[in-house]
Amino acid sequence: MNLKINLPVYSEELGLQSSWEPGFEIAVKVTYSEAVISANKQGLISLAKQLLILAQDEAPTGSHFHLDETNALGPESISLILEKR
Known part of the structure; x- marks a missing residue:
């Protein structure tokens, strides 16, 4: 499978900008440990895009996306929380 994706580039002025595929669905649960x-x-592609945005050389250490029920x-x-180390 080949995908061509466009990612927003990190800038100090705008910071991180997320990018979501239309119709994405993502859930996170804890079962036992x-x-x-x-x-x-669409959700898997969207998660991959957020990780690639964080992986940009321009994104500083500590940059992160906080995802919850009200956000994605x-x-x-x-x-x-997806965070760059």
């Missing part, structure tokens, strides 16, 4: 991220195709995740999801 495991975190489970489940998503449809489905109902009853626990929060998920």
Whole structure:
């Protein structure tokens, strides 16, 4: 599978800009001692895009996306933070 994706470039003025595929669905739950991220195709591509945005050389250490029920995740999801080390 080949995908061509356009990512917003990090800038000091705008900071991180997220990019989501139309129709994405993502849920994060904890079962026993495991975190489970489940998503449809658009959700998986969207998560990959957020990680690639963080991986840009221009994005400083500590840059992060905070995802929760009010921001990108489905109902009853626990929060998920994607952070660049």
